[in-house]
Amino acid sequence: MKTLVYSENTELSLQLLGKALQLSGVGVSVIAVGSTQAEALAKCGAKVYAVKDGATDVIRAALLKVITVESPDLVMVGSTKRGRELAPRVAAALNAGYSGDCYDIQPTDGGFTTRRLTYGGAVVATGTIKGKPVIVGVPARSFQKPEAQGTRGEIVELEITVPASRIRVVETRTKRAGDAGLENAKIIVSAGRGFKKREDLKLLEDLAAVLDAKMGCSRPVSADLGWMDQWVGISGKKVAPRLYVACGISGTIQHAAGIRDSQTIVSINIDESAGIHELSDYSIVGDIYAVLPALTRALRERTG
Ligand SMILES: Cc1cc2nc3c(=O)[nH]c(=O)nc-3n(C[C@H](O)[C@H](O)[C@H](O)COP(=O)(O)OP(=O)(O)OC[C@H]3O[C@@H](n4cnc5c(N)ncnc54)[C@H](O)[C@@H]3O)c2cc1C
Numbered sequence: 001m002k003t004l005v006y007s008e009n010t011e012l013s014l015q016l017l018g019k020a021l022q023l024s025g026v027g028v029s030v031i032a033v034g035s036t037q038a039e040a041l042a043k044c045g046a047k048v049y050a051v052k053d054g055a056t057d058v059i060r061a062a063l064l065k066v067i068t069v070e071s072p073d074l075v076m077v078g079s080t081k082r083g084r085e086l087a088p089r090v091a092a093a094l095n096a097g098y099s100g101d102c103y104d105i106q107p108t109d110g111g112f113t114t115r116r117l118t119y120g121g122a123v124v125a126t127g128t129i130k131g132k133p134v135i136v137g138v139p140a141r142s143f144q145k146p147e148a149q150g151t152r153g154e155i156v157e158l159e160i161t162v163p164a165s166r167i168r169v170v171e172t173r174t175k176r177a178g179d180a181g182l183e184n185a186k187i188i189v190s191a192g193r194g195f196k197k198r199e200d201l202k203l204l205e206d207l208a209a210v211l212d213a214k215m216g217c218s219r220p221v222s223a224d225l226g227w228m229d230q231w232v233g234i235s236g237k238k239v240a241p242r243l244y245v246a247c248g249i250s251g252t253i254q255h256a257a258g259i260r261d262s263q264t265i266v267s268i269n270i271d272e273s274a275g276i277h278e279l280s281d282y283s284i285v286g287d288i289y290a291v292l293p294a295l296t297r298a299l300r301e302r303t304g
Contacts, residue, residue: 001107002027002070004133005046006063006086007078008054010037012140016076017044019143023107029070031062031158042153044146049158056086057162063090065158072133074105074112079137087137097129100137112136121234121257140183141240141261182230182237187213187245188262190232191221192255194248194269194288198227203292204247210299211243218249233258248288251276268292 003020005028007013013030020028021044029047032038033054042048051062063086067075077087079101091098097111104115111130118125129136182188189208191201201215208215215228216239222231230237233255240261247268249255256279259265267280268291277283284291 001074002029002072004029004031004063004066004070004072004075006031006059006076006083007080008033008059008082009078009080009140010040011145012078012080012138013037013041014044014145015140015143016078016138017041017046018146019105019138020074020076021045021146022143023074023105027072029066029072031059031066033059038155042155043148044153045151046153048153048155050155051158051160053160055162055165056082057165058160060086060089060093061160061162062158064093065160067094067133073107075133075135076105076138077135079139083137087135091135094133094135096133096135097131098135098137099127099129101139102136103139103142105136105138117257119253121260122253139238182214182216182232182239185214185239185241187211187243188216188232188239188241189213189245189247190216190218190249191228191247192218192249193220195221195227198225200289201227203288203296206296207245207247207292207299210296210303211245213243213245218255246276246280247292249276250274251279268295 001024003024005016005020030041031049032041033051038048038050049066077083088098099114101116102114106113108128111128112134113128114136116125189204191204204215216232217228219231219233222228232239234257238258242263244259244262245266251274265280266282267276268284268288269276270287272285
């Protein structure tokens with residue numbers, strides 16, 4: 001069996017490679033952008049097709065070219081923002097079967113069986129895709145990275161030319177401080193609609209400063225009120241910190257789906273019956289306007 005792998009994120013690409021090596025043994029190819037990524041993947045024994053330009057159209061063309069050359073049975077694309085855009089486009093171009101966000105992939109008669117979470121993580125959807133190639137999107141942390149192999153894989157430089165992009169950049173905006181890097185954050189403090197005014201987020205900022213935490217929020221705080229750029233949940237960022245502190249967040253299924261992998265969840269909510277308390281390891285039933293300053297003060301005293 002032959003497998004082809006791509007993600008612009010090297011860590012995720014290595015995780016996909018781990019699964020590909022387990023499925024295929026040999027016969028694993030990857031597409032890498034630039035020499036650093038190409039080297040990291042070649043060290044693990046994969047045949048690397050290296051392109052210089054990571055633009056979506058270039059990677060799409062590279063995937064189609066390598067699929068023609070290698071004829072893989074399975075193509076795994078990392079489920080990043082870029083990957084979610086790319087993989088269905090490649091599948092459509094080939095009229096191939098596609099399933100996104102698969103955390104498990106097993107070969108089956110004439111195809112692959114995939115598993116993915118749906119309905120906010122409450123249900124596992126199992127599907128079978130037949131044909132060749134089968135194209136799947138795979139989220140981060142679904143599979144283990146491989147050990148470096150004794151034999152270094154070959155690196156093949158791939159020249160790809162695509163027509164000039166029809167996309168025009170109208171404006172570039174810098175992200176606001178405190179919003180970035182949620183996915184890899186060790187500690188996240190998050191705001192919900194329990195905050196009455198934008199200025200009140202200062203209470204959360206103070207707690208974030210003392211815990212050295214990133215700030216997140218529920219969707220309405222970002223998408224409706226526009227107080228932060230990124231929200232946590234099924235339609236936002238999926239996070240897996242050591243500590244997630246949910247402040248004035250009710251804990252709907254859509255929010256819960258994004259915080260499931262947190263090691264410890266602490267909730268602060270005035271309503272004893274709020275769903276977030278059920279998800280939490282530690283619940284504080286109280287008013288964020290009283291609890292947050294007290295918590296920040298206590299932590300400051302402890303850390304000096
Ligand atoms: C297709 C779809 C996708 C969605 N995706 C997401 C997603 O990815 N992420 C997400 O978060 N949501 C998502 N939502 C929205 C989701 O359904 C909820 O509307 C949202 O999570 C609620 O946000 P919240 O908890 O901040 O607000 P609310 O549900 O209004 O909860 C506010 C909470 O604050 C508490 N509170 C109020 N005052 C205080 C106080 N002074 N002190 C302490 N607690 C207080 C209340 O008791 C309440 O529990 C999605 C919805 C849809 C339809």
